[in-house]
Amino acid sequence: MLSTGRRSVVDVALQGSGISAVHFDRAKVLQRLRMGDVVFRHLTRAAAITVLVILGGIIVSLIWGSLPALRTFGVSFLYEEVWNPVTEKFGAIAPIYGTVVTSFIAMLIAVPVGLFIAMFLTELCPMWLRRPIGIAIELLAGIPSIIYGIWGLFVFAPFLQQTLQPFLISLFGQIPVLSTLFAGPPYGIGVFTAGLILAIMVLPFITSISRDVFEAVPPVLKEAAYGLGCTTWEVARYVVLPYTRVGVIGGIMLGLGRALGETMAVTFVIGNAHRISGSLLAPGTTISATIANEFTEAVGDLYTSALIALGLILFVITFIVLAIARLLLLRLNARVGG
Amino acid sequence: MNASSSPLYAKRRRRNVITIALAYGATGFGLSWLVVILAVLLWEGFSGLSLAVFTEMTPPPGSAGGLLNPIAGSLVMTVIAVLIGTPLGILAGTYMAEYGRYDRLTTIVRFINDILLSAPSIVVGLFIYEVMVAQMGHFSGWAGAVSLAVIVVPVVVRTTEDMLVLVPDTLREAAASIGLPRSLMIRRVAYRAARAGMITGVLLAVARISGETAPLLFTALNNQFWSLNLNAPVASLPVVIFQFALSPYRDWQKLAWTGALIITLAVLALSIIARILAAQRKTS
Numbered sequence: 001m002l003s004t005g006r007r008s009v010v011d012v013a014l015q016g017s018g019i020s021a022v023h024f025d026r027a028k029v030l031q032r033l034r035m036g037d038v039v040f041r042h043l044t045r046a047a048a049i050t051v052l053v054i055l056g057g058i059i060v061s062l063i064w065g066s067l068p069a070l071r072t073f074g075v076s077f078l079y080e081e082v083w084n085p086v087t088e089k090f091g092a093i094a095p096i097y098g099t100v101v102t103s104f105i106a107m108l109i110a111v112p113v114g115l116f117i118a119m120f121l122t123e124l125c126p127m128w129l130r131r132p133i134g135i136a137i138e139l140l141a142g143i144p145s146i147i148y149g150i151w152g153l154f155v156f157a158p159f160l161q162q163t164l165q166p167f168l169i170s171l172f173g174q175i176p177v178l179s180t181l182f183a184g185p186p187y188g189i190g191v192f193t194a195g196l197i198l199a200i201m202v203l204p205f206i207t208s209i210s211r212d213v214f215e216a217v218p219p220v221l222k223e224a225a226y227g228l229g230c231t232t233w234e235v236a237r238y239v240v241l242p243y244t245r246v247g248v249i250g251g252i253m254l255g256l257g258r259a260l261g262e263t264m265a266v267t268f269v270i271g272n273a274h275r276i277s278g279s280l281l282a283p284g285t286t287i288s289a290t291i292a293n294e295f296t297e298a299v300g301d302l303y304t305s306a307l308i309a310l311g312l313i314l315f316v317i318t319f320i321v322l323a324i325a326r327l328l329l330l331r332l333n334a335r336v337g338g
Numbered sequence: 339m340n341a342s343s344s345p346l347y348a349k350r351r352r353r354n355v356i357t358i359a360l361a362y363g364a365t366g367f368g369l370s371w372l373v374v375i376l377a378v379l380l381w382e383g384f385s386g387l388s389l390a391v392f393t394e395m396t397p398p399p400g401s402a403g404g405l406l407n408p409i410a411g412s413l414v415m416t417v418i419a420v421l422i423g424t425p426l427g428i429l430a431g432t433y434m435a436e437y438g439r440y441d442r443l444t445t446i447v448r449f450i451n452d453i454l455l456s457a458p459s460i461v462v463g464l465f466i467y468e469v470m471v472a473q474m475g476h477f478s479g480w481a482g483a484v485s486l487a488v489i490v491v492p493v494v495v496r497t498t499e500d501m502l503v504l505v506p507d508t509l510r511e512a513a514a515s516i517g518l519p520r521s522l523m524i525r526r527v528a529y530r531a532a533r534a535g536m537i538t539g540v541l542l543a544v545a546r547i548s549g550e551t552a553p554l555l556f557t558a559l560n561n562q563f564w565s566l567n568l569n570a571p572v573a574s575l576p577v578v579i580f581q582f583a584l585s586p587y588r589d590w591q592k593l594a595w596t597g598a599l600i601i602t603l604a605v606l607a608l609s610i611i612a613r614i615l616a617a618q619r620k621t622s
Contacts, residue, residue: 033519040521041437047429048438048447051495054488055450058461061468116357116364124361133365135613140372142609143602144549146576147375150583150598154591155378200371207368231354254456261458263552264580288460288552295467295556311464315457322453330449 058315066309068301077309083274083290085298090306092313094274098191098286099314102266103259105195105280106202110259111252113199114206119236121207122214134211141204149268152197153189157269160196161188165281183279187271192280194270198262202255209251213244213332247332253325261318263288287314376602383599386592391600395564396578399587405597407564408573411479412548414566415558415574418483419547423490424540430491431498436524439503448499454492462488463553471557479572482558489550490543497539501532534615541612545605551576575601 070077073090080091117137121130165186172178217240225239241248271283272293285293287310298304390404397403430447438444466485471477505528513523529536559571560581566572575597582594 033522037519037521040524041433044429044433044437045443047426048433048443050426051430051447051451051454051491054491055454057469058457058465061465062461065464065468065472113364113367116361117368119357120361120365124358125365133369136369136372139606139609140368142545142605143372143375144551144576144605146549146551146579147379147598147602150579150594151375151378153583154382154595203368203371231350233354233357234350236357257456261456261460263458263460264576267580268583288458291460291464292552292555295464296559308464308468311461315461318456318458318461319453322456323449326449326452 062308062312062315066305066312069305069309072302073306077306078313081274081276085294085300085303088300088302090303092287092306092310094276095285095287095290095310096313097276098194098270098284099260099288099317101191101280101284102195102198102270102286103256105192106198106259107252107256109196109199110203110206110255114203114251114255115210115248117203117207118210118214119240121211122240123232123236134208137204137207140200141208145201145262145264148197148201148265152193152265152269156197157188157193160193161186165192169281180278181280184281186281187283189269189271189283190281191270191277191284194266194284194286195280197265197269198259201262201265202259205258206251206255209254209329210244210248213247213251214240216247217243244332246328250325250328250332253321253328257318257322257325260321261288261314263292267292287311379595379599379602382592382595383597386596387599391593391596396562396573396582396593397589398562399585399590402589403593405575405578405593405600407561408575408578408597409600410564410566411558411561411572412575414568415479415483415486415554415572416544416548418480418568419486419490420540420544422484422487423543424494426487427491427494427539427543428498428536431495431502432524434495434499435502436520436528447495451492451495455496458552459489459550460552460555463556466553466557476569477557477559477571479558479566479568479570482554482572482574483568485553485557486547486550489547489553493543493546494536494539497542498532498536501535501539502528504535505531534618538612538616541608541615545608545612548608549576549601549605551580555580 069090073080077090077092078096079093080089081093082089082091083094084090121134125133165182165188168182169184169186172182221239221243222235225235230238266286267289270285270289272285272289273283274285274290277284291307291311291314295304295307298307390402391406392404392409393406394402394404395407396405430451434444434447462485466481466488470481470484474481509527509531510523513527514520518526554574554577558574558577560577561571561573579594579597579601582590582597585591
């Protein structure tokens with residue numbers, strides 16, 4: 001029994017190495033297998049560590065590249081608005097503002113819509129329709145961001161310029177705060193349009209994670225609530241949502257991370273203007289759009305370095321947001337598992 | 339009878355009807371974007387689709403041409419990125435699922451990998467610019483391929499780990515009981531059981547990078563002419579779309595739409611194939 005067992009091992013090993021099974025030294029082969037085991041184990045371990053090295057490399061190279069700019073401008077880089085390649089004066093607040101505001105608009109729209117779609121998919125949708133709709137929403141996530149960009153530039157922005165934006169300008173024209181936010185002329189491109197496109201792009205992420213966590217709610221809880229006479233809305237609001245709160249917030253943070261770092265779609269429609277305007281309809285810029293637009297044309301070390309410093313700021317912000325998202329989702333998994 | 343006519347009951351019912359209507363509306367809203375975007379793409383891109391698109395080079399403004407050099411450049415860089423990223427990702431995923439499933443290292447790598455999975459791709463471009471382009475002194479296809487590989491790795495790590503964890507332990511125990519060394523058990527038994535899922539992961543990674551533009555902008559740059567020399571700038575479909583769409587020339591914009599249609603169809607086909615593969619695994 002033992003010998004047949006051993007032979008099979010050796011046979012399998014020899015199959016790969018192409019040596020004929022007739023002449024072999026058992027001790028040698030076993031020795032080689034043991035070596036192979038050790039080598040493979042260390043190889044996989046090294047690959048796992050490489051993932052950490054990639055992250056470390058990103059952080060170190062960004063810090064290294066942004067040192068000249070950070071040394072020159074110091075902390076003022078974070079709050080100066082001027083961005084002048086000719087005089088080599090750079091401040092990051094306009095792109096940071098654009099990034100935050102576009103992402104905020106995106107979340108404002110995508111979170112409620114995403115949660116309602118998830119509620120539809122888990123509570124209302126007939127069984128046979130759930131998979132197709134779920135797949136369709138996920139395909140929306142698969143469309144490359146450059147496609148959203150070209151569509152936004154040629155179709156969506158002109159459409160907004162002619163319809164929604166003039167409407168908003170006239171609607172809020174007399175209301176104190178809102179009239180500044182939606183001050184005119186309707187350019188089509190701008191912060192508002194970028195926010196809307198981001199909303200469409202992060203919608204699938206929020207939807208699919210919320211759906212997954214909604215599905216993890218034990219049916220007993222929902223059935224108990226229905227048994228008491230709760231309506232569908234009351235079950236969703238007072239049973240499902242409190243139970244899945246942590247996971248939903250994790251999903252929202254994940255979508256936020258995507259929105260903050262999204263590049264191409266925003267680059268097409270934001271207008272690339274380095275200023276902070278009170279109006280959401282005016283052109284602006286984001287961190288990623290600034291880098292995408294200007295990096296290859298940047299002459300001079302300080303200009304390049306300032307752009308890399310922008311990249312570092314973006315990476316730090318998204319890292320924090322994504323880390324919070326993952327920690328929340330991990331906590332949820334631990335609870336479901338235990 | 340009394341209950342159904344009470345104002346509280348009516349209010350709850352009204353609120354329920356409104357939210358259900360909102361849920362239907364939200365779903366219609368979400369799905370309509372997919373329809374609208376695909377319809378516009380087909381409408382704008384299909385008319386420009388011809389044989390010339392696949393056989394001619396990118397034209398100077400004002401003359402006819404195709405997208406052969408960016409298509410070839412994208413294909414070459416994608417293949418190299420997958421060749422670099424897949425083995426690395428599979429090995430890392432193997433460690434996490436097979437050797438160190440409950441390790442501290444695995445927990446950390448999983449956490450970091452999940453962050454890399456959603457990290458902004460433009461930052462990856464800056465990273466490769468710093469370590470490759472700035473060191474070599476010029477833009478190159480290699481730098482483009484490596485930056486795409488950095489995006490492939492986390493996708494493959496994630497799916498490999500998930501799929502290997504799903505492989506039943508009885509298979510591993512059976513392999514061990516006939517005396518198979520662990521590394522052979524992983525390669526001959528676990529990989530085979532998880533193959534469909536792992537291929538799905540690679541397909542998803544290809545779908546992800548075939549539309550990536552941001553990391554290529556300042557690594558591979560762009561090239562107007564036929565060149566597969568990876569030591570020089572190489573054209574890629576997304577970057578050409580970016581450049582042509584923002585140009586003022588009508589025929590360049592037309593080509594950009596056609597390129598966008600090609601990419602989208604390729605990406606959708608890849609993700610649908612990946613999904614079918616994953617579904618087969620579940621049913622079998």
